[in-house]
Amino acid sequence: MTLRFVLLGDPVRHSISPAMHRAAFEIRELDAEYTARRTAPGEVGSIMRSAGLAGGNVTLPHKLRAARALTRPSAAVRATGACNCWWRRTDGELAGDNTDVGGLRIALSRLGFQPQGGRVLLLGAGGAARAAVHALLEGGVSSVEILNRTPARAHALRDRALAHATDAARAADAVRVAAAPHPGATYDLVLNSTSLGLSPGDPFPLDLGPGGHGGRFGAAVDMVYAAGGTAWIRHARTLGIRATDGLDMLVGQAALSLERWFPGLEAPFEAMREAAVAELAARSGPESGDGSGTG
Ligand SMILES: NC(=O)c1ccc[n+]([C@@H]2O[C@H](COP(=O)([O-])OP(=O)(O)OC[C@H]3O[C@@H](n4cnc5c(N)ncnc54)[C@H](OP(=O)(O)O)[C@@H]3O)[C@@H](O)[C@H]2O)c1
Structure with missing residues (x-):
């Protein structure tokens, strides 16, 4: 069964997270998909709780809201009050971390x-x-x-x-x-x-x-x-x-997210970085926005 991961944020159009995670899924031969979804504040908790998702990431402006939706926040989430990575545990609990740290x-x-x-x-x-x-x-x-x-x-x-x-x-x-x-x-x-x-x-x-x-x-x-x-x-x-x-911080948080979702897996950092650089270069073209930003 394909595991589904999603990035929640607003805006998410310029995000390079999908490119990094798709590269990692391919290299590690994981049956998984990653999409970015523009999300309104009121939707954050309900999307995170939806049964069809294995987990995901959160970017501006929803990291504090995401932290409040967790039932199993990590020490870094408790310290920062912010969550950028969550996953559904086998017992149904919603776990999350702040992999920006x-x-x-x-x-x-x-x-x-x-x-x-x-x-x-x-x-x-x-x-x-x-x-x-x-x-x-x-x-x-x-x-x-x-x-x-x-x-x-x-x-x-x-x-x-x-x-x-x-x-x-x-x-x-x-x-x-x-x-x-x-x-x-x-x-x-x-x-x-x-x-x-x-x-x-x-x-x-x-x-x-x-x-x-x-x-x-x-x-x-x-x-x-x-x-x-x-x-x-x-x-x-x-x-x-x-x-x-x-x-490097962006790729690092993505690599650590992958390792939270797939315990025991080593994230292919360099391949994820190459995918990020390629995506950034493509997006910094004359018609593609400024190519800088968050997740
Ligand atoms: N590389 C990564 O993985 C990564 C991860 C997370 C965030 N980031 C980046 O970090 C940056 C901040 O994110 P955030 O989540 O902390 O945003 P935030 O909560 O909105 O905070 C923005 C910060 O920027 C300051 N600021 C904004 N405009 C300013 C101006 N004109 N002059 C001086 N200070 C100004 C704000 O100061 P005031 O308090 O005075 O408003 C505040 O300290 C963003 O650029 C984001 O892309 C990168």
């Missing part, structure tokens, strides 16, 4: 960044930032400074991180809200989790150069991705900063 870990590891003891500047305080703070704290960073356009949201993110941290005292020490980067400070990593870079005319989320605020950065990760890399990541590289955009 593990996807970011994979991206950091591929970049050669070891979180342990690291000092991080996090730009943004939305849903993706929740996954980032959780991954960074669990990875053992020494500090995370959150810089967000709306400071109240940064404070709310810090409160949430402290409430759900494995070690609350350490988290209270490590997670801070910043009004601006410390001039002249050195950060091991700057991580963009804002949506700046999604639209062609967007300014950089932070000027990393000498004309900027004067901080120094060992590495840069942009959660936004684009065919050929985002402009901000290219800017970082011209300054000699090792940098990667959100593609």
Whole structure:
């Protein structure tokens, strides 16, 4: 029997998730299909509970709603309040995870960044930032400074991180809200989790150069991705900063989703990445939109 998986979101038209998962199904010879479905808020829970589906992914703007529909949320879902991957267990329970957390870990590891003891500047305080703070704290960073356009949201993110941290005292020490980067400070990593870079005319989320605020950065990760890399990541590289955009994180969350749905299976990461790159290139053509975005 063909197992059916679905991506729920709005919009989903530009999603490259179907291409990645279909490539994986083919390589691993899985009798499964994956489709993207534009979903209204009120439909999320009922679709997830429908008997005809083995599981799926969730993207903007439904990750928080999806978390509430689960009967078996993972520790990462409880910590972030967000679910991007769910599946129906054999006992009928609805299990889910936030594989954005593990996807970011994979991206950091591929970049050669070891979180342990690291000092991080996090730009943004939305849903993706929740996954980032959780991954960074669990990875053992020494500090995370959150810089967000709306400071109240940064404070709310810090409160949430402290409430759900494995070690609350350490988290209270490590997670801070910043009004601006410390001039002249050195950060091991700057991580963009804002949506700046999604639209062609967007300014950089932070000027990393000498004309900027004067901080120094060992590495840069942009959660936004684009065919050929985002402009901000290219800017970082011209300054000699090792940098990667959100593609590895995206492929990582997809690979981990596949491994949740098919326990014991090893996801074909490189083949999924190749499918993602090919799909992005096809979509960044002159008539195909900007080729950047989420899931
Ligand atoms: N690569 C991946 O696998 C992956 C996974 C998840 C998300 N993402 C990407 O991460 C980004 C954020 O997603 P999200 O779910 O966190 O979205 P979100 O919850 O809507 O948060 C958006 C964030 O961007 C900030 N922002 C938006 N416009 C801004 C502007 N003009 N100037 C400064 N800051 C601005 C917001 O600041 P305010 O709080 O002030 O509004 C907020 O911090 C998206 O680009 C998404 O594509 C990538």
